[in-house]
Amino acid sequence: xxxxxxxxxxxxxxxxxxxxxxxxxxxxxxxxxxxxxxxxxxxxxxxxxxxxxxxxxxxxxxxxxxxxxxxxxxxxxxxxxxxxxxxxxxxxxxxxxxxxxxxxxxxxxxxxxxxxxxxxxxxxxxxxxxxxxxxxxxxxxxxxxxxxxxxxxxxxxxxxxxxxxxxxxxxxxxxxxxxxxxxxxxxxxxxxxxxxxxxxxxxxxxxxxxxxxxxxxxxxxxxxxxxxxxxxxxxxxxxxxxxxxxxxxxxxxxxxxxxxxxxxxxxxxxxxxxxxxxxxxxxxxxxxxxxxxxxxx
Numbered sequence: 001x002x003x004x005x006x007x008x009x010x011x012x013x014x015x016x017x018x019x020x021x022x023x024x025x026x027x028x029x030x031x032x033x034x035x036x037x038x039x040x041x042x043x044x045x046x047x048x049x050x051x052x053x054x055x056x057x058x059x060x061x062x063x064x065x066x067x068x069x070x071x072x073x074x075x076x077x078x079x080x081x082x083x084x085x086x087x088x089x090x091x092x093x094x095x096x097x098x099x100x101x102x103x104x105x106x107x108x109x110x111x112x113x114x115x116x117x118x119x120x121x122x123x124x125x126x127x128x129x130x131x132x133x134x135x136x137x138x139x140x141x142x143x144x145x146x147x148x149x150x151x152x153x154x155x156x157x158x159x160x161x162x163x164x165x166x167x168x169x170x171x172x173x174x175x176x177x178x179x180x181x182x183x184x185x186x187x188x189x190x191x192x193x194x195x196x197x198x199x200x201x202x203x204x205x206x207x208x209x210x211x212x213x214x215x216x217x218x219x220x221x222x223x224x225x226x227x228x229x230x231x232x233x234x235x236x237x238x239x240x241x242x243x244x245x246x247x248x249x250x251x252x253x254x255x256x257x258x259x260x261x262x263x264x265x266x267x268x269x270x271x272x273x274x275x276x277x278x279x280x281x282x283x284x285x286x287x288x289x290x291x292x293x294x295x296x297x
Contacts, residue, residue: 022029041078042251046068047085047102049093057086064271068258075254090165097122100246104255106271109287110167112240116281121245123252126259127279128238128272131162134283138168141178141203144227146208151232158189159200160211167287168236169196173212174297175290176234184297197221204228219226237283240275 046065048057061084069082085102087093094111096102098118104125107115116122130136142148147158162169170192177183184190189208193199196213197220203211204226221228241259243252252263256278262268263275 041080042072042076043081043083043085044103044247044251045085045101046097047087047093047096049087049090051267058084058090058179061271063267067262067265067267068255071258072251072254075257076251080197081090090163094118094165094188095140097242100244101265102244103247104241104243104252106241107241108165108167109237109284110165110171110291112242112284113288113291114165115242119245123245124279124281125241125242125243125252125256126276127240127283129263129274130238131274131275132277134238134277134279135235136238138172138212138236139215139218139230139233140173140212141218141228142210142231142243143203143206144229146209146229148231151177151182154180154182154200154210155186156188157209158207159187160202160208161190161192162196162199162213163194166196167290168214169199169212171287171294172234174294176232178293180294200228201224226279237287238277240279240284 036153046061048061065082065084069080072080085096087096090111094103094107095118097105097107098115112122112124127197140151148154159177161173164170191208193202193211196217199208199211199213200218200221202208204221210231214288215230215233218228218230241255243255259276260278268275
C-alpha cells in the first residue's frame with residue numbers, strides 16, 4: 001500500500017473531528033479580540049455585559065462556551081461556533097437579547113423579567129442550580145457595631161443599593177423595606193453603587209447605615225475582614241440562561257440537553273457550580289411581584 005494512500009485514509013478518519021473543532025470569537029464594541037471561528041453551519045453569539053474588565057469576562061466564559069459549542073456540535077450533528085459580544089452597559093445587554101443582536105445570554109432574574117417584557121418570544125433554556133435548588137439568599141447588612149436590629153429602625157438613616165436593575169441589590173431589597181414600612185422618603189439618603197462588593201464595603205466603611213447584597217459576596221467580604229453583619233436574609237431565584245426568539249427551537253433544545261446533562265463537568269462548575277435545572281417562567285413570578293411593589297419605593 002502506498003504512503004499516499006495511507007495518508008489519505010488517515011486524513012479521512014480525522015476529517016469528522018476536524019469539522020467539529022470550534023474556536024471562540026469575542027467582539028467588544030464591534031472589534032474582535034480573539035480569533036473568529038471558521039465558517040460553520042450554526043453560528044451563535046453569547047451576550048453579556050462588562051460587569052468586570054472585558055478581558056476578565058472573556059476569561060470567565062470562554063472555557064464553558066467552547067465546551068458548550070463542542071457538545072452542541074455532537075447533539076446537532078453539525079459544527080457549532082459561538083462568539084461573545086460584550087455590552088458596555090447593563091441595559092444594552094438586555095436590549096441586545098430582546099432584538100436578537102445576540103442569540104443567548106445569562107441574566108439575573110430581574111433582567112429576565114425586563115427582557116420578556118420587551119420580547120415575549122424569549123426562550124428559557126435552563127436555570128442554574130444552587131445545591132439542587134432554584135433559590136439562594138440575598139442579605140441586608142449593617143456595620144458590625146451597629147445597634148440596628150430590625151428593618152423598621154432604618155427610618156431616617158441611609159441605605160446602599162446595588163445596580164438599579166439588580167434583583168437583590170434593588171427590587172427585592174426595596175420590597176422588604178416597604179413591607180417594614182420604609183420607603184425612599186423615609187430614608188435620609190439612598191444611592192445605587194452598582195456592584196454588590198461596593199455596597200458591602202461602603203456599609204463597612206460607615207458611609208451607609210445598611211445595604212443589600214448577595215449572601216456569597218457578603219461571606220467573601222466578612223472573610224476579608226470587612227466589618228459587616230447580616231440584619232436579615234431573603235430568598236432570590238437563580239439565574240436563567242435565555243435564547244432569543246430568533247434561535248431555532250431545535251438549537252435551544254440541544255443547548256438545554258447539554259446543560260442539563262453537564263452537572264459533573266469541571267468546566268461547567270466554573271460558571272454554574274451545581275449545574276443546571278429545568279425552569280419555567282412561573283419560577284420568576286415572585287420577582288415580578290417585588291419589581292411591581294418597588295415602584296412604590
